[in-house]
Amino acid sequence: SSSSSEDTPITRFQQYLRFITTHPNPNYTAPISFLLNQAQTIGLTTRTIEIVSNKPILLLTWLGSNPNIPSILFNSHLDSVPAESDKWIHPPFSAHRTINGNIYARGAQDDKCIGVQYLEAIRNLKSRGFVPLRTIHISYVPEEEIGGFDGMMKFADSSEFRDLNLGFAMDEGQANPGDEFRVFYADRTPWELVIKAKGAPGHGAKLYDNSAMENLMKSVELISKFRETQFDFVKAGRFANSEVISVNPVYLKGGTVTSSGFVMNMQPSEAEAGYDLRLPPMTDPDVMRKRIDEEWAPSIRNMTYTVKEKGMLRDHLGRPLMTPTNDSNPWWSIFKQAVEATGAKLAKPEILASTTDSRFIRNLGIPVLGFSPMSNTPILLHDHNEFLEDTVFMKGIEVYESVISALSSFEGVSGQVI
Numbered sequence: 001s002s003s004s005s006e007d008t009p010i011t012r013f014q015q016y017l018r019f020i021t022t023h024p025n026p027n028y029t030a031p032i033s034f035l036l037n038q039a040q041t042i043g044l045t046t047r048t049i050e051i052v053s054n055k056p057i058l059l060l061t062w063l064g065s066n067p068n069i070p071s072i073l074f075n076s077h078l079d080s081v082p083a084e085s086d087k088w089i090h091p092p093f094s095a096h097r098t099i100n101g102n103i104y105a106r107g108a109q110d111d112k113c114i115g116v117q118y119l120e121a122i123r124n125l126k127s128r129g130f131v132p133l134r135t136i137h138i139s140y141v142p143e144e145e146i147g148g149f150d151g152m153m154k155f156a157d158s159s160e161f162r163d164l165n166l167g168f169a170m171d172e173g174q175a176n177p178g179d180e181f182r183v184f185y186a187d188r189t190p191w192e193l194v195i196k197a198k199g200a201p202g203h204g205a206k207l208y209d210n211s212a213m214e215n216l217m218k219s220v221e222l223i224s225k226f227r228e229t230q231f232d233f234v235k236a237g238r239f240a241n242s243e244v245i246s247v248n249p250v251y252l253k254g255g256t257v258t259s260s261g262f263v264m265n266m267q268p269s270e271a272e273a274g275y276d277l278r279l280p281p282m283t284d285p286d287v288m289r290k291r292i293d294e295e296w297a298p299s300i301r302n303m304t305y306t307v308k309e310k311g312m313l314r315d316h317l318g319r320p321l322m323t324p325t326n327d328s329n330p331w332w333s334i335f336k337q338a339v340e341a342t343g344a345k346l347a348k349p350e351i352l353a354s355t356t357d358s359r360f361i362r363n364l365g366i367p368v369l370g371f372s373p374m375s376n377t378p379i380l381l382h383d384h385n386e387f388l389e390d391t392v393f394m395k396g397i398e399v400y401e402s403v404i405s406a407l408s409s410f411e412g413v414s415g416q417v418i
C-alpha cells in the first residue's frame with residue numbers, strides 16, 4: 001500500500017539502501033549527496049572532508065548550547081561488502097519491502113540502518129524543540145569494510161577530528177535474534193596470517209620426507225587443533241565466540257599449474273595457506289607470535305610466514321582497547337538508562353567478534369560503544385538475504401532519540417573534563 005511518492009523514515013531508509021556502495025568500487029558520491037540533502041532539510045551544519053581523494057568523509061553537526069564542553073559522535077560507514085545477487089530472494093539493492101515489513105538490502109543491518117536512524121532521531125528531536133547542551137556530530141566514513149585505513153584511521157589522526165573535542169562516541173554493533181539489544185565495549189583485533197612451505201619437489205609416485213605439501217599440511221593440522229581447543233571453550237559455554245582466539249582458513253594454495261591445470265604426478269616445491277586470525281583485547285600478542293613462529297610456521301620445517309596486524313590490542317598508553325561498562329564510565333550509565341527508558345532491554349555488554357572503526361577512536365582514549373538497535377532479528381551481516389524489519393527500524397529511531405537527548409544533555413562530573 002505504499003506509493004513511491006511517499007516520504008517517510010522507511011522510504012528514506014529504502015532510498016539510502018539503493019545506493020550501490022559495495023566494494024571494490026563503492027559509490028560514495030550519491031549517498032553523500034542524499035545525506036547532505038537530508039541534513040540541510042533537518043538543519044544541520046555539513047562538512048565534507050577528503051583526506052584521501054575520492055574517499056570522502058561526511059560530517060554533520062548540531063551545535064550544542066555549550067560548545068566548549070566535549071562533544072559526542074555518532075559514526076557509521078558508507079560502504080558495504082559485495083553481494084551475490086543471484087543468491088538473494090530479492091535483489092540486494094532493491095530495498096524491497098515484503099508484506100511482513102522485511103526490507104531486503106545489502107547494508108540493511110550493516111550499517112545503513114544506523115546512518116538513517118541517527119538522522120531521523122535528530123529530525124524528531126528538532127521538531128520537538130529539543131536543545132542539546134553538548135554538540136552532536138554524525139560522521140559517515142568510507143572504507144570500513146576493507147579495514148578503515150583510508151577512512152576512519154586517517155580521520156581519527158586528523159586535526160579536524162582533534163578539533164571535534166570528543167568526550168564519547170557510538171559506532172555500529174550487531175543484531176540479536178533474542179529480544180534484547182546488544183552493546184559492545186571492544187572489538188577483536190584482526191591479523192592476516194599467511195604461512196608458506198617450501199620442500200623438495202619430486203615425482204608424484206615417490207614417498208619421501210620434507211615435501212612442501214607435507215610441511216604445510218602439518219601446520220594446517222596444528223592450526224586446526226588449536227582452533228578446535230578454542231572452539232571447544234565456546235561449545236562448552238565457558239566463553240563467548242568473541243572471547244576466544246579464532247583462526248579460520250580462508251585459502252589453500254599449492255600444486256604445479258600449467259595452462260591445462262594441475263599437474264597430478266608432480267609434488268610441488270611450494271605451498272601456502274591463508275588464515276583470518278582474531279584476537280580478543282586481553283590476548284598477549286607475543287605468546288601468539290611465538291606460537292606462530294615455533295609451532296605453526298617453524299623454519300626447521302622450511303616454513304615462512306607473514307602476519308599483517310590490522311589493528312591494535314592496546315591504546316596509545318598501553319591499556320587494552322576497551323571501553324569500561326561500569327560506574328567508572330558515566331557515559332555508560334547514561335546510555336543504559338536512555339535505552340531502558342524506551343522499554344527496551346539491554347544485553348550484557350560484549351566484545352564484538354569482528355572489527356569496526358571504533359578501534360581507531362578507542363585508541364585515542366575516547367570511550368566508544370558499539371550499538372545497532374536490532375532485536376528479534378537474525379544476524380545477517382555479510383550474509384545473503386540481509387534484511388531488517390520496518391518495525392525494528394522504527395523502534396531504533398525511538399531508541400536513538402532517547403540516547404541522543406540523554407547523552408547530549410549530560411552536564412559532566414564536577415572537577416573532571418568529560
Ligand SMILES: CSCC[C@H](NC=O)C(=O)O
Pocket residue numbers: 144145146147148190310354355356
Ligand atoms: C581487517 S579489518 C576489516 C574490518 C572488517 N569489518 C567488518 O566486517 C572485519 O573484517 O571485521
Ligand SMILES: [Zn+2]
Pocket residue numbers: 077110111144172
Ligand atoms: Zn559494518
Ligand SMILES: [Zn+2]
Pocket residue numbers: 081110145381382
Ligand atoms: Zn561489515
